[in-house]
Amino acid sequence: MENNDKLLAKIKKLLNLARKNTNSHDASLALERAQKMMREHRVTETDVALTEISEASSEGAPSNANKTPRYMSMLIEIIRQAFGVQSYLAWRIGKRTVVFYGPDERPEVAAYAFDVLTRQMMSARREFSAGQRGSARVSAGQRGSARVSAGQRGSARVSAGQRGSARVSAGQRGSAQEYQANHLDSAG
CATH class of the missing domain: 3.30.1370 (Ribosomal Protein S8; Chain: A, domain 1)
Structure with missing residues (x-):
């Protein structure tokens, strides 16, 4: 197996030399030697190519x-x-x-x-x-507490007039309830 690997490596070097050599005489000699070795040892180009895998x-x-x-x-x-x-x-x-x-x-x-x-x-x-x-x-525990009675639903509604007065500017501090109370007192 090791001798076969050495043989394949030598043939591969000769084929690469034949492909990449700029001197046509050296390239043809390398190709002839590679082909001769391949015939003697019954090796195909596929066998040589598979050594790269x-x-x-x-x-x-x-x-x-x-x-x-x-x-x-x-x-x-x-x-x-x-x-x-x-x-x-x-x-x-x-x-x-x-x-x-x-x-x-x-x-x-x-x-x-x-x-x-x-x-x-x-x-x-x-x-x-x-x-x-x-x-x-968490969502399973919150399901029960999210229920609102019918009486609470009505008190959560805001009339159209109150919507505008409930806006809080970014510069003001305090809760929205304090702002709304102060704003309504000064308006009335």
């Missing part, structure tokens, strides 16, 4: 469910597009992981980004859920 696995996934949750699928897709990699789900040591594969070091960076964003997403999700549970308790 690497893979990296995430530390874990936010869900071990059989059906991948939508939020996880969306995060994986965003990372795939952002880093130009592909992915698949795998089980390793009893937990689900996401394996990213692609050229060069992209899969490693994508796996790291997935781990970091997963931690942030799960933390935000816990905070949001806790807030939802807390607001549900």
Whole structure:
């Protein structure tokens, strides 16, 4: 296996030299040598191209469910597009992981980004859920105290003439009731 890796690396260098060399004589010699080695060892250009592909696995996934949750699928897709990699789900040591594969070091960076964003997403999700549970308790307790009797409804009405006199300017201090009492006394 190691000899095969060395052979593929040598062929890859020769092919790159053939493609990027400005001297046509050197380029043709490199290409001939690469083709000769490929014939001798039954290696194709696809084999050489695949040496650039690497893979990296995430530390874990936010869900071990059989059906991948939508939020996880969306995060994986965003990372795939952002880093130009592909992915698949795998089980390793009893937990689900996401394996990213692609050229060069992209899969490693994508796996790291997935781990970091997963931690942030799960933390935000816990905070949001806790807030939802807390607001549900408060609203359930307020339902009974928000009831108003029929007699109180009528006293809360304000006539059209009183609406204008109840306005408070930003510079005045005190309660609106004090202002209204003072304003009505001075007007009358």
